[in-house]
Amino acid sequence: MSFFSSLKREQKEAIGLLQIGTLLEYFDLMLYVHMAVLLNELFFPKTEPHTAALLTALTFCSTFVLRPFGALIFGHIGDTFGRKPTVVITTSMMAMSCVLMANLPTYAEIGISAAWIVILCRILQGLSSMGEIAGAQIYVTEITKPPLQYPVVSFLNVMPDIGGMLALSVASLVITMGLNWRIAFWVGAVIAVVGSVARTRLRETPQFLDMKKQNAKKTKEERETDLKKSAKLSRFDKFIKNKKINKKTLLAYFFVQCGWPICFYVAFIYMNPTLKAVHGYSSEDIIFHNFFLSIVGLFASILWAMLSFKIYPLKLLTLKAIVFGGFSILLPMLILKAPSSYFIFMLQSLILIFPLDNMPAMAIFVKNFHISKRFTMVVFGFALAHALMYVSTSFGLVYLTEFFGHYGLWVIMLPVTSAFLWGVHHFKNLERASGVSSFFSGTARNDGCNRALKNEFETTIFFF
Secondary structure (H helix, E strand, O other), X not given: OOHHHHOOHHHHHHHHHHHHHHHHHHHHHHHHHHHHHXXXXXXXXXXXXXXXHHHHHHHHHOOOXXXXXXXXXXXXXXXXXXXXXXHHHHHHHHHHHHHHHHOOOOHHHHOOHHHHHHHHHHHHHHHHHHHHHHHHHHHHHHHOOOOOHHHHHHHHHHHHHHHHHHHHHHHHHHHHOOOOOHHHHHHHXXXXXXXXXXXXXXXXXXXXXXXXXXXXXXXXXXXXXXXXXXXXXXXXHHHHHHHOOOHHHHHHHHHHHOHHHHHHHHHHHHOHHHHHHOOOOOHHHHHHHHHHHHHHHHHHHHHHHHHOOOOXXXXXXXXXXXXXXXXXHHHHHHHHXXXXXXXXXXXXXXXXXXXXXXXXXXXHHHHOOXXXXXXXXXXXXXXXXXXXXXXXXXXXXXXXXXHHHHHHHHHHHHHHHHHHHHHHHHHHHHHHHHOHHHHHOHXXXXXXXXXXXXXXXXXXXXXX
């Protein structure tokens, strides 16, 4: 009997719904990001280049800056009421923001109010996407087991790439055909509504239900004993103990999550002024250029997910970090000497092929947090890292490159790479202590295991 047939129908349905829902959610989120070079001209006043760069950074960062506060809200919902309600709520929020964007008057019609409403919509989209992807990853981690767990959770990370690619294709189609840009957001709104309805079919994860039952059985004496013990701790230590969190593990997870924001920003946004000023690109050209770039990112994500069938995920993350770090040292010089836009495209592609992200090890990070506060910590660490890094990267690079040119990239990229490697090393130690990583250590994998992995590969391709 193949591994595929051993999965329950509810598991297959849940994974399929979460994959499709994540794809649709990130289609909506990335729609504005990739159309920003055009839409910012409609919703913001015309300014000189430096101010325009700051406005672009503000619009981009507004999606992430309030995410930590949203993480605490959605984390509480996810850990108190369940994983299912959280993903349904976040999808509904995305639908609301897309409807608002589709009907929003431009700066020429209502002045600066248009800019503030755009920023509000981006905040709503950022909050909803945060609970979406993290909630889906936690859900799938809790209903699957290694080694299938690694690629299945990783393919959830492929869905945002597909969503971004579809957003770029719709944006390119609308612009190329001379259609009204609002059509793209109406498509996004319909997609979000369909995703919200579909996710009402999800069932709560067994691990969460078991945890709730155990808490309900806890006696009054046990609760009083826990309160007496916590009263002797400092405020921060009390917070950590109550949340059942290891401080070092939380810090390592934070460092790992700091990597992707700078990769995304440098690949998709940082190069845009160079393409415009040096290579004569228009806004429409950049959208078309980024569409092909998104295809590269998609295939890279699929490759890393597939490799996790045979290579331990944390080893893959170490490899990516080493390659990315070496490339970061050369990047400023390569940008300065870029002879054409095709060379710029190659540099952007290398960043997306070897990015600092959690792919394909997210399941490992998730399961190293206690289930009672797993949703809160996973989402909060993700949100805080992305908020700090997107803000420091987008605004910081405006000034760093003004004083140091492209060499200002080193100030952010090199320390982040070092911190990422330390975080991965910490989780390697945790996995080694638990004995999980021994599964991938050569002799532990016999022919029967190889056959199981083959069946698991077929299973994941079905879900994908």
